[in-house]
Amino acid sequence: MSDPSSVAIEVAGLVSYYGQRQVLKGVDLSVRDGEIMVIMGSSGSGKSTLLNHLLGLLYPAKGVVRLLGQDINRLPALELLELRRRIGVAFQSGALFSSLTVAENIMLPLREHSDLDEKTMEIIARLKLEVVNLAGFGHLKPDELSGGMAKRAALARAIVMDPRLLFCDEPSAGLDPVVSSAIDELILRLRDAMRMTIVVVTHELESAFRIADRLCVLDQGEIIALGSKDEVRQSADERVQNLLNRRSREVTLDPDAYVRRLFGEE
Amino acid sequence: MPGRLSGLAERVGRATLQGLDEVGFAAVLLGESLYWLVLGRRKRQPVRVSSVFRQAREIGIDAIPILTLLTFTIGVMLAIQGIYTLRTFGAESRVATGIALSVVREFSSLITGVLIAGRSGSALAARLGTMKINQEIDALTVMGIEPVRYLVAPPLVAMVVMVPALTMWSHLVALFGAGLYVTSTQGISFGAYVSQVVEALGLGDLSHGLAKSAIFAVLITLVGVVNGALVTGGAEGVGRMTTRSVVHAISAIVITDMIFAFAVTR
Numbered sequence: 001m002s003d004p005s006s007v008a009i010e011v012a013g014l015v016s017y018y019g020q021r022q023v024l025k026g027v028d029l030s031v032r033d034g035e036i037m038v039i040m041g042s043s044g045s046g047k048s049t050l051l052n053h054l055l056g057l058l059y060p061a062k063g064v065v066r067l068l069g070q071d072i073n074r075l076p077a078l079e080l081l082e083l084r085r086r087i088g089v090a091f092q093s094g095a096l097f098s099s100l101t102v103a104e105n106i107m108l109p110l111r112e113h114s115d116l117d118e119k120t121m122e123i124i125a126r127l128k129l130e131v132v133n134l135a136g137f138g139h140l141k142p143d144e145l146s147g148g149m150a151k152r153a154a155l156a157r158a159i160v161m162d163p164r165l166l167f168c169d170e171p172s173a174g175l176d177p178v179v180s181s182a183i184d185e186l187i188l189r190l191r192d193a194m195r196m197t198i199v200v201v202t203h204e205l206e207s208a209f210r211i212a213d214r215l216c217v218l219d220q221g222e223i224i225a226l227g228s229k230d231e232v233r234q235s236a237d238e239r240v241q242n243l244l245n246r247r248s249r250e251v252t253l254d255p256d257a258y259v260r261r262l263f264g265e266e
Numbered sequence: 267m268p269g270r271l272s273g274l275a276e277r278v279g280r281a282t283l284q285g286l287d288e289v290g291f292a293a294v295l296l297g298e299s300l301y302w303l304v305l306g307r308r309k310r311q312p313v314r315v316s317s318v319f320r321q322a323r324e325i326g327i328d329a330i331p332i333l334t335l336l337t338f339t340i341g342v343m344l345a346i347q348g349i350y351t352l353r354t355f356g357a358e359s360r361v362a363t364g365i366a367l368s369v370v371r372e373f374s375s376l377i378t379g380v381l382i383a384g385r386s387g388s389a390l391a392a393r394l395g396t397m398k399i400n401q402e403i404d405a406l407t408v409m410g411i412e413p414v415r416y417l418v419a420p421p422l423v424a425m426v427v428m429v430p431a432l433t434m435w436s437h438l439v440a441l442f443g444a445g446l447y448v449t450s451t452q453g454i455s456f457g458a459y460v461s462q463v464v465e466a467l468g469l470g471d472l473s474h475g476l477a478k479s480a481i482f483a484v485l486i487t488l489v490g491v492v493n494g495a496l497v498t499g500g501a502e503g504v505g506r507m508t509t510r511s512v513v514h515a516i517s518a519i520v521i522t523d524m525i526f527a528f529a530v531t532r
Contacts (some may be wrong), residue, residue: 091401
């Protein structure tokens with residue numbers, strides 16, 4: 001059960017480098033239990049690096065990352081593996097194992113972390129596929145899925161262990177508006193039905209504002225806005241306004257030009 | 267000129283450091299694989315027997331047709347060459363001894379190692395490289411599935427079992443091929459040929475070939491895994507590192523073979 005007053009994720013003074021380049025410059029962030037936090041920013045802002053630190057895939061030069069109260073960079077390896085069983089991640093590419101079917105992909109965490117029999121695992125996989133509206137597609141291989149279906153299958157695998165924390169990397173990137181909106185609805189439904197704490201990294205403005213309880217805007221490795229949708233919209237920071245206005249202007253004022261540019265016709 | 271020399275020295279230095287780095291990485295992978303093989307079950311991260319069997323089938327059973335063809339051909343070639351050489355001394359009747367020792371102590375393990383390096387070592391590098399660029403290894407990590415335990419330990423065990431087994435098979439096929447040629451050209455019966463072979467071989471000769479093949483198995487696995495794990499730059503990177511893994515594995519096999527012969531045979 002989620003408790004909105006408690007903190008599920010805490011990042012303090014996080015500093016990260018790629019070679020000599022400082023990518024994160026002392027990031028402080030906390031995500032409350034049961035909320036959807038959207039991390040957004042333009043390319044190169046450091047949002048993917050921040051996500052990799054939250055997942056424990058990178059080791060920080062300085063700072064602390066706590067998931068469910070545990071410092072993931074100081075946990076012994078086996079305790080970290082245990083903690084990871086309570087975390088689900090849907091990668092941007094889906095990262096589904098190409099040698100396995102969709103259902104086998106979803107069953108993999110169950111197979112590795114539980115003593116359930118094959119039949120029960122199949123039932124759970126079917127249920128999770130239904131949750132993400134992919135019922136009947138379990139027998140397909142990942143390369144037989146469309147982009148949107150692969151992302152939904154990745155979500156199904158991410159939630160198969162009923163995690164406390166769910167991380168989604170660019171869940172609607174590269175999808176058409178209808179599919180993108182369906183994915184957003186799905187994320188909202190997961191939060192409401194499963195009481196998860198969800199962190200979404202995206203550069204899709206529309207999607208970010210549709211799903212976020214709170215937003216964190218990154219620019220050049222620093223948080224330049226953090227708060228509710230209204231607080232971010234009303235931010236006095238010029239960089240935040242540039243980010244918000246640039247995209248909305250492109251999409252709403254001249255959609256034809258935006259589409260032409262997207263397809264390289266300008 | 268001094269500038270060119272210092273540039274050359276720098277390149278050699280960098281290549282040496284990179285080589286040492288890779289050797290160190292391979293040693294860590296070997297250590298971790300052994301750790302998971304021994305303690306995995308107790309730490310709730312077992313190395314799956316089903317996964318080892320699947321790898322054993324791919325590495326071993328699927329390689330039998332091409333290995334049979336190659337080693338049969340080499341057996342015949344050795345017989346032709348052996349008879350031609352011994353004729354100089356009028357000692358063609360001793361050809362079976364020469365063939366038996368050459369096949370069992372040297373050629374079978376070498377040819378099997380080279381074939382498996384080209385076939386399974388490259389496949390391992392390509393598979394891991396593709397998994398890396400598709401974020402599948404990251405996906406394993408964040409699912410709490412230890413990648414070395416899941417991806418490295420099973421092929422390592424399968425190789426260590428299957429390469430010596432294939433070497434044994436190569437002994438039989440090569441000796442059979444040579445036997446067919448010797449009996450058809452030297453006017454001796456197949457039974458007499460087999461007796462000469464059995465008389466020529468001792469347990470030490472058999473264990474010499476098999477011990478080498480077990481070392482080759484470890485080398486092929488580690489070279490494949492290290493090259494796969496170092497893939498960068500998409501599909502082109504996968505191709506580059508796959509080729510590199512074949513070249514490195516074959517070089518490692520030939521050099522180890524020479525060291526082994528130097529240490530044991532003289």
